Amino acid sequence: MNIAMIAHDSQKKEMVNFTFAYKHFLQNHSLISTKTTGEQIREKTKLNVKCVLPGPLGGYQEIGGLVGRNEIDMIIFFRDPLTAKAHEPDINELQRLSDVFKIPMATNMGTAEILVKSLNDGNMEWRNIVQEDRNRELVKQEALLRGIQLLMNGR
Template sequence: MNIALIAHDKKKDEMERLALAYRNILEKHTLFATGTTGQRIIDATGLPVHRFKSGPLGGDQQIGAYVSGNKMDLIIFLRDPLTAQAHEPDISALLRLSDVYEIPLATNLGTAEILLRGLDAGFLQWRDLNRGKDRDKLRF
């Protein structure tokens, strides 16, 4: 599965801790991230991460393009709801696209943990249906 990892500045430490705690799950998947967040995950975990531009420079929009192209399966976006973001319209657009294309999205550690554990347990196999993969192997 393709997983996007995004964290606002005040949430980057939390994203590092999450990636370290769930490294054994994340290593089984293809990881994407916005610029600085991706580098911090690479440095903390040693996992390969495809890095897009930073959020304010269009990274959120690049991930949104993957969402609309059915190339993203799960997004963990640790948002800072208490700090104004200059690129708020881009953030809102990414959240809207996640809803339109039914991409599971976590915006806090609690939901991120549930999604990662569900992913590991096989609860996101329906994403394979959306991509047309292994239709005959899926059992719910």
């Protein structure tokens, strides 16, 4: 499974602690994170983390794009609920996309623990079905494109 890991500055230590505590679960999955959060997770846990841009500089949109392409299976986003953010619309859009594409999203440690334990117990297998459907659709699209290319080349 592909898990997005995001944390506001005031929540980064909590995210690192969470990731360290669940390292034995998370090491079996692909982790994608905004830059600073990902670097801190990688440094403290030695887990492999793919980093995108910092959240306010386009990282939220990058992760949102992955959600829109069904390339994210879960989002763990430790938000700072007490501080207004200039990039609040980007955060709201990411939450909206998680709802549209039915991607589970935790915004605090309690919910994140439930999601990670549920994943470990095999309760997220429906996401594999979504991925299989997506892969079948990609194969169809590639075949269609090859057919169009052959027609355009006069073959």
